[in-house]
Amino acid sequence: MKKLFAWILALLLLVVVIGHFLYPVLSDQLARRRDAEMMQEYREKTSAMGKEQREKLFAEAAEWNKGLEEIRMEDIFTAGITRTTRDYQNHMNVHSGIIAELVIPDIGVSLPVYHLSTETPATYKLVHVNTSSLPADGSGENIVLAGPGVLKTEGFPGKLGLTDDRMLEELDRLIPGNLVVLNVLDRTMVYRVKGVQMLSPAGLKELDLTPDEGEEKLTLVSQRKDQRLLIQAERIPIREARTLLAENDQATFPSNWQNVLLLGCPVLIAGLLVLWIIELIRGRFYRLPDEGKREDPEQLEKALESMDQISNEINEVEES
Amino acid sequence: MEIYHPRDEELLREMKRVRRSDRRRRLCRGLIILLTLSIAVGLFVFLRYYQLVVAHGTGMGDTLPEGSLLLIRKPEAGQTYQAGDVILYEKRLAKPVELTILNSKGKTRRYCRYVLYRDVGTTRQYYATTEGGAAWISTVSGADIFESTEEGTVSIGTENLKNGEYWLKEVEASYGQALLTDPIPFAVVNPVKTQLKRVLAGPGERVVLSPYAETRVNGLLISTDYTSGRTEDAAPEGRRLIMARDRYFVQGDQLSLSVDSRETDYSTVSDGEILGRAEFALWPLQCFGNLTGRQTVVAGTETEAAE
Numbered sequence: 144m145k146k147l148f149a150w151i152l153a154l155l156l157l158v159v160v161i162g163h164f165l166y167p168v169l170s171d172q173l174a175r176r177r178d179a180e181m182m183q184e185y186r187e188k189t190s191a192m193g194k195e196q197r198e199k200l201f202a203e204a205a206e207w208n209k210g211l212e213e214i215r216m217e218d219i220f221t222a223g224i225t226r227t228t229r230d231y232q233n234h235m236n237v238h239s240g241i242i243a244e245l246v247i248p249d250i251g252v253s254l255p256v257y258h259l260s261t262e263t264p265a266t267y268k269l270v271h272v273n274t275s276s277l278p279a280d281g282s283g284e285n286i287v288l289a290g291p292g293v294l295k296t297e298g299f300p301g302k303l304g305l306t307d308d309r310m311l312e313e314l315d316r317l318i319p320g321n322l323v324v325l326n327v328l329d330r331t332m333v334y335r336v337k338g339v340q341m342l343s344p345a346g347l348k349e350l351d352l353t354p355d356e357g358e359e360k361l362t363l364v365s366q367r368k369d370q371r372l373l374i375q376a377e378r379i380p381i382r383e384a385r386t387l388l389a390e391n392d393q394a395t396f397p398s399n400w401q402n403v404l405l406l407g408c409p410v411l412i413a414g415l416l417v418l419w420i421i422e423l424i425r426g427r428f429y430r431l432p433d434e435g436k437r438e439d440p441e442q443l444e445k446a447l448e449s450m451d452q453i454s455n456e457i458n459e460v461e462e463s
Numbered sequence: 464m465e466i467y468h469p470r471d472e473e474l475l476r477e478m479k480r481v482r483r484s485d486r487r488r489r490l491c492r493g494l495i496i497l498l499t500l501s502i503a504v505g506l507f508v509f510l511r512y513y514q515l516v517v518a519h520g521t522g523m524g525d526t527l528p529e530g531s532l533l534l535i536r537k538p539e540a541g542q543t544y545q546a547g548d549v550i551l552y553e554k555r556l557a558k559p560v561e562l563t564i565l566n567s568k569g570k571t572r573r574y575c576r577y578v579l580y581r582d583v584g585t586t587r588q589y590y591a592t593t594e595g596g597a598a599w600i601s602t603v604s605g606a607d608i609f610e611s612t613e614e615g616t617v618s619i620g621t622e623n624l625k626n627g628e629y630w631l632k633e634v635e636a637s638y639g640q641a642l643l644t645d646p647i648p649f650a651v652v653n654p655v656k657t658q659l660k661r662v663l664a665g666p667g668e669r670v671v672l673s674p675y676a677e678t679r680v681n682g683l684l685i686s687t688d689y690t691s692g693r694t695e696d697a698a699p700e701g702r703r704l705i706m707a708r709d710r711y712f713v714q715g716d717q718l719s720l721s722v723d724s725r726e727t728d729y730s731t732v733s734d735g736e737i738l739g740r741a742e743f744a745l746w747p748l749q750c751f752g753n754l755t756g757r758q759t760v761v762a763g764t765e766t767e768a769a770e
Contacts, residue, residue: 172748179749182525183689190687244691248521251529324521324720331692331719381696381719389722392520392715394533394551394657402515405532406506414498422491446473 174307181255185238189328192237197328204234204279214275214285214352218344219265220366231273232258237328242271243278245288246324248391250313256288256325265289266366267307275352275362278327285352285360286325292365292372311365314372322387323361323376333384334361334376347371512537514739516551518659523549524691524717525750527659532746533754535739544711546680547757548662549741552713552732555655557622562631562649563615571615572643576635578606579619580646581627590624597623603634622730624651659741660713660723660732663759670704670712672725678714683760685714692719699725709734 189197207230235242240263243256257263259270269290271277276284292311317323317336325332342350347364350373354360359378364371397405514535518527527533527549535551544550564572579590581599588599589606600606609631611617617631630646664670664680671679677694678685696719706712710731715721724731744750 175747176749176751179525186691187688190690244525246521248529253525253528326691329687329691329693331696331717333720382698385697385720385722388521388720392522392656392658392722394516394518394659396657397515397517402510403506405515406509407502410502410505414502418491418494418498421494422487 171309175253178253178255181239181241182244182253185241185244185255188238192328200235200237200328201279201281201330204277205281207231207234208276208279208281208284211274211276214287214354215350216272216274216287216289216347216352216364218347218371219259219270219272219289220291220371221344232260234277235327242327244326245269246326247314247317247321248324248388249321250316252311252313254290254310259289266291269310272364276354278325278332280327280330280332282357282359283354285354285358285362287352287362287364289364292367311363314363314365314374315367317374322379322384323363324384325361331381332359332361333379333381333388334359335379336374336376338373338375340373341367342371342373343369344371347373513742515745516657516659516741521717522715522721522723523659523661524715524721526661526689526716527744527750528747530747531744531750533659533741534743534745536742537739538737544662544665544737544740545755546662546664546668547755547759549659549754550662550711550713550732551657551659551738551741552736553655553657553738554729554732554736555626555653556729557620557624557653558728560619560621560649560651562617562619562647564611564617564631564643564647565615566640566643572611572633572636572640573613573615574637575611575633575640575643577609577611577617577631577647578603578634579609579629579631580606581629590629592623603632608634619649621651621653626651626653626655657738660715660721661757661759662711663714663724664704664706664712666706666708666710668706668712670706671702672699672704673701674698677718678725680712680760685759686761687718689757690716690718692717692721694718694725697721697725700727704731706731711737 232240236258240258240260241255242258244253245256246253254269257268257270259265259273263270265272269288272287272289275287278284278286290311291307291309292314293309317339319336319338321336323334323336325334352360352362361376361378363374363376365374366372514537516533516535518531518533519529521529533549564575564577566572581588581590583599586601588601589603591598591600591606609617609619619631628648628650630648632646633643636642663678663685669681671682673679673694675695677687678699704712710733712724713732714723714725723729741754744752744754
């Protein structure tokens with residue numbers, strides 16, 4: 144019984160240790176898969192819409208943008224939803240409140256952008272800030288997106304953090320010149336990072352994000368402890384973006400040792416597991432009835448006594 | 464005299480146990496060696512037919528995000544690829560070489576005629592285009608002629624030239640100019656890129672490209688269920704193509720950002736350039752799964768699509 148308990152304890156400990164290391168990767172991958180599935184559904188719905196309907200959505204969004212006098216934002220991470228028009232949720236809403244897809248190739252980010260709502264707050268999802276322009280593919284707009292970016296050291300449990308809390312934690316790595324891609328319906332808008340700055344929530348509130356005439360901007364805001372990371376980007380022509388992004392569009396071969404590592408390790412682990420199972424089965428079926436059992440000390444003592452007795456008898460016989 | 468020993472049976476049993484455990488240990492050792500050998504042989508055979516590849520960039524959109532790890536099946540003799548297959552190929556991006564030729568006084572040599580040659584060991588070979596394609600011949604008489612423009616520029620297409628050093632030799636000077644005796648050296652350095660794109664059309668199939676609409680294959684519109692962006696951003700030159708016997712029309716899944724067969728400079732991919740077909744995505748989890756058998760055109764009749 145004690146042995147069984149020890150085994151269970153050891154197994155639990157092993158699971159906890161492995162889980163500790165695998166959790167960030169697995170949870171991140173599962174969240175990405177969930178997002179990818181959402182985006183696939185979004186793409187299918189967009190594809191089924193037809194060109195006229197898509198154009199209509201862009202026109203409606205442009206009309207909604209005209210109603211914005213100036214673009215300022217509250218600290219939506221603490222203040223929540225501040226101001227919204229009645230029909231905000233109806234614009235660009237193709238599937239489950241998704242407005243667009245944000246892709247940042249330099250940091251491997253690919254996330255759906257949701258309308259800001261009580262179900263999808265900025266502390267949980269990457270959202271479009273409802274006091275900024277909707278992506279209407281027109282001039283004079285500043286699209287503000289906000290998302291959680293709690294650093295690994297801040298989250299729960301311990302140093303790992305929940306996946307959705309860590310959504311934009313890599314945003315710190317962006318530098319001026321990096322490209323940010325926004326896929327809206329069937330259109331692609333590419334922005335170049337102009338500036339990265341850290342602000343206090345009060346500073347964020349005071350910031351005037353209203354674009355100048357003819358400007359097309361994208362602003363990303365993310366949470367960093369008690370500060371806010373602000374990234375501003377300007378739109379670039381698609382031809383220029385194609386040329387810049389085509390540079391990285393290629394495939395590479397892993398080196399020999401990487402190949403061996405990638406292919407050999409799983410096979411080796413599987414093989415050892417099979418071996419262990421074989422050994423376990425063999426041990427169970429080929430074991431002798433009293434093999435592995437501890438010898439009874441009383442019986443051992445009796446046997447020793449009888450041996451002494453026999454040796455005495457032998458001695459006596461030899462003497463006689 | 465025979466002495467009865469009470470531990471004889473125990474001793475025998477112990478001996479059996481030791482022998483058995485020793486046999487088991489030997490068996491284990493043998494199995495480990497066998498397993499290691501089979502892993503090595505397995506890996507060798509596997510790498511003979513398959514290879515791993517890491518995809519980079521935005522050209523394939525969400526289908527293959529940055530850092531995707533893929534399993535590629537190496538090509539076999541006479542292998543063909545279907546529409547929807549993601550293929551790995553080595554593309555040499557052939558850009559024309561433009562040379563402005565000046566004489567010793569620094570004046571441009573306009574309307575002069577040149578032949579292109581290369582030296583292979585001690586043999587001089589001249590470039591010529593024949594019915595069967597490009598060829599290298601030993602005489603100047605059948606060689607291709609390149610003529611300089613009014614600005615003295617000679618443009619040389621490099622589709623059939625391997626990366627390396629070449630020379631231009633003036634064979635005819637324009638009126639009033641002396642023949643340039645010194646050959647003009649130049650180098651062809653075209654970047655070679657290994658890329659992954661989706662096959663849209665294979666040999667014998669028809670492709671219609673338009674700068675204002677999505678690509679059509681055999682009269683049918685391509686499906687945009689798995690793509691992002693639009694072909695309008697790529698603004699391809701409007702044209703009709705009928706795929707040659709060994710050529711494939713490839714396109715990335717990010718229609719706005721992918722540079723592919725829609726570009727005139729990029730051209731289609733030949734059989735010889737293909738390094739394999741992507742069969743399975745291993746990593747990340749979001750794209751884990753089979754990569755073959757994707758429907759690339761919208762279901763419907765050709766007439767409907769044409770309408």
